[in-house]
Amino acid sequence: MQALETTQDAGVNTLPIRTALMDGLRQTNEITLNVLMVEDSEADQELVLRELRRSGFAITSALAQTAEEFANLVHKNVPDVVLADYNLGHWRGIEAVEILRKEGMDVPVILVSGALGDINAVECIKQGATDYVLKDSLARLPIAIRRALREKQIERERMQAQRDLACKLEELARSNRDLEQFAYVASHDLQEPLRMVAAYTQLLAEQYRDHLDEKAQRYIHYAVDGAIRMQTLIQDLLAFSRCGRSDMGSEISDCNLILQRALDRLTAAIEEARAHVTWDPLPVLPVNRSQMEHVFQNLISNAIKFRGKEPPVVHVSAHAGEGAWEFAVSDNGIGIAPENADLIFAVFKRLHTREEYPGNGIGLSLCKKIIERHGGTIWVGSSDHNAEVKAGSGTTIRFTLPTKTQEPNS
Amino acid sequence: MKCTPTEVLLVDDNPADRELTSEFLSRSHYPSHIHTAGDGDEAIAFLQGAGKYAHVARPDLIVLDLNLPRKPGHAVLSAVKQSAGLQRVPVVIFSTSQAPADILGSYQLGANSYVCKPGNLPDFAAAVTTMGDFWFGCAGRHCSPEASVAENVAIIPIEENA
């Protein structure tokens, strides 16, 4: 620590008090600062260092008077701040900025100079200097340094936050990929042994029918039933997990054709139930065809399945709205109680026992996921979301599909 | 229509699947002899009449799974279709895979037919029985089962990465 020097006009017997004061200040405010000065005048250097110490910095400093010296010193010890005189005769201090940039060092450079002129000052800032302070207003220097350091800190924190975010996003993407792959492999590999269990228990029942009493046949029936349900469950879960993949694209599609394909798949069910299915002309929209086919198939299948005493009558309609089309699938079946209207879209949620109506409860939640991925909404009941839904009077499932695709990478 | 049993080589690494398929092939309206192989190498040995297979008749039909250990089904398919003595034997791919790449790849390698193994028993039974009815009953064969052994032995160029 350097001895405090008396200034020329000190004269007054205030030294001991000032020393005590300064000591006190140093103890409370002390910031360690490693300064690299580019200055050819020793006197000027001293002035600057004194000003800095006075305002509470604990300084370690080095001095460079040429570009080479600067480069060497910067290598030895990266400073917190560079204070450079603008005009050193043979070298312009602003070039320190260039040297730092070449070395990839992000150190603020503050020009401490005699008369600079506004134009030159702006020029220096443009060339990369953080700030400039005139030698006859050195009191500004500590403020300038504090501000430069604070800005650097903020910048550093911002970049770190960005890196952290990028890291987390990559982790998330990787985790999603792992999950998808797991779901695919698990369901794929799970289906094989299940197929064997289901097939052989059925064969067993068939080939040893004469040797099996009623109880044994019932046992086998439960086993077969369980295996078959599990097969369906795995397939549905797989479809559910695959639905979220971002690479399932959309294309402009004729919804009438999609509906037709869904109906083709339901031919047997429609015939068996003697269902009467009608439809209005449907629009052309940007959708994922296989997913929308699944939605139609599931909604119509439900309409047929949850029928009352009469043969099911199902109608598919659509009308244009603001930026989207609203579709409706309505039936004359057993209906849904108002308190259950939201529940039915939850995964695995069933409102009936399996004896009453078959199914595992994934179908509607998958429909919801698909519709929402398209940017639409799906709900039970009338066009007015809040209107009363009466149980027993048939069901209408409505959903919207945007006219323009919502996904960024379709 | 046909009285002589159709000689079938069934290639599948899962013994349960082999038995299931054999069971329903035998329920076809027409007779057959089902020979089985558990992997690609065994299948090739059978087709070449190598070792213990020295006196087997050349099959009239090959039912081939894709997912085999060591040598994949596509390699066996390729070897058969590139062999002068065997290329006329119809090969039916019988696999759980519904992947378009697998289906297209099989046809491009010369598979005569591709059947996805149904997951539930009734559909499985129907598919395999119909497979039997067609290939044992309707479909013509390229040579009678009494063909000489010499005609069966063909040098099959087996490409490792077919």
Added chain:
Amino acid sequence: MGMPDVDILLVDDSQEDLDLALHALRREKLANKIFAVRDGEEALDFIFCRGAFEGRSLEHPPKLILLDWKLPKVDGSQVLREIKSDARTKTIPVVVMTSSKEERDLINGYLLGANSYIQKPVDFDQFRETVRTLGLYWLVVNQPVPNAQPVGVR
């Protein structure tokens, strides 16, 4: 616009045999969309979507081609050769129909490339039975090459 999708293309110059086949297929409810042509040239135009069939798309080939061997204009072997040597059409299943064992022996060398062949039974009932089994196998059991647009969630 183009024609709707066709399940089976029947190629036969015998009206009698065509009628029999159509009848048998329809009775089994095996195919809604059957198209019949009477000669090899028409068959090729249909398959390659040219001439009178320009509106058709190569992206939607028939699930099965039933190809009689003796045909006017362009014969069966030529039709088979052209279908199987073009990358766009070579994966379409083709079942060749021969009318006698002698013919089958003669054409043995040309049958390479056909997915299978059948000998047309002389007996009416057997013919119907054959068409039924054939239709059931190739339209329901066999899996054709998937179209560019996959249908249904796996």
